[in-house]
Amino acid sequence: QVQLVESGGGVVQPGRSLRLSCTASGFIFSSYGMHWVRQAPGKGLEWVATISHDGGNKYYAESVKGPFTISRDNSKNTLHLQMNSLRVEDTAVYYCAKDQGYCSNGVCYLVYNMDVWGQGTTVTVS
Amino acid sequence: QSALTQPASVSGSPGQSITISCTGTSSDLGSSNLVSWYQQHSGKAPKLIIFDVSKRPSGVSDRFSGSKSGNTASLTVSGLQAEDEADYYCCSYAGSKTLLFGGGTKLTVL
Numbered sequence: 001q002v003q004l005v006e007s008g009g010g011v012v013q014p015g016r017s018l019r020l021s022c023t024a025s026g027f028i029f030s031s032y033g034m035h036w037v038r039q040a041p042g043k044g045l046e047w048v049a050t051i052s053h054d055g056g057n058k059y060y061a062e063s064v065k066g067p068f069t070i071s072r073d074n075s076k077n078t079l080h081l082q083m084n085s086l087r088v089e090d091t092a093v094y095y096c097a098k099d100q101g102y103c104s105n106g107v108c109y110l111v112y113n114m115d116v117w118g119q120g121t122t123v124t125v126s
Numbered sequence: 127q128s129a130l131t132q133p134a135s136v137s138g139s140p141g142q143s144i145t146i147s148c149t150g151t152s153s154d155l156g157s158s159n160l161v162s163w164y165q166q167h168s169g170k171a172p173k174l175i176i177f178d179v180s181k182r183p184s185g186v187s188d189r190f191s192g193s194k195s196g197n198t199a200s201l202t203v204s205g206l207q208a209e210d211e212a213d214y215y216c217c218s219y220a221g222s223k224t225l226l227f228g229g230g231t232k233l234t235v236l
Contacts, residue, residue: 037172044229095171112162
């Protein structure tokens with residue numbers, strides 16, 4: 001079945017770095033854009049970043065632009081989020097999510113709907 | 127950009143209908159049909175229940191419906207059931223390849 005599994009979360013000191021991973025299965029990973037969304041403790045969802053199916057286009061929320069980098073390895077069906085210069089306010093559960101997008105005539109499109117989510121990985125900056 | 131505005135909480139009795147509003151601006155929600163809604167049960171990952179303002183993914187109950195007028199989108203849950211108790215989030219494309227979520231609404235089934 002379609003599944004996303006995040007890993008790499010943990011406790012880290014302010015200013016340090018962490019790299020999250022998301023391993024996909026059950027669908028053609030290279031045909032879909034992917035997203036990272038986070039949720040601070042007791043708070044709502046916050047969009048973090050989006051990457052196109054081929055990794056050629058990357059988009060970020062203003063709050064993470066610069067320190068965070070989204071990337072993907074289609075040969076390993078894996079999505080990454082490199083988080084540098086972490087701050088206390090980056091503490092959250094981080095979810096990866098598959099874009100609902102589609103491919104037509106060899107071109108794959110983002111539609112900005114997240115139809116499959118992972119279970120999340122917790123990042124604590126303290 | 128500020129989060130889209132949702133009521134903090136709504137409640138209803140089993141069998142009743144409730145509506146959750148989601149208000150943005152003409153720069154985000156008002157100018158986009160890429161409006162989606164997510165349901166999140168406590169301690170679980172979010173689940174897509176409405177996309178493109180009013181479409182339902184396969185497997186989502188037709189008791190869930192969405193609409194939009196101007197800068198406000200709405201999610202209606204009809205025939206409330208105990209299992210509908212959850213947090214609900216709206217999300218809109220906000221231009222320049224960015225997304226904006228609402229602050230979330232806690233639905234309580236009395």
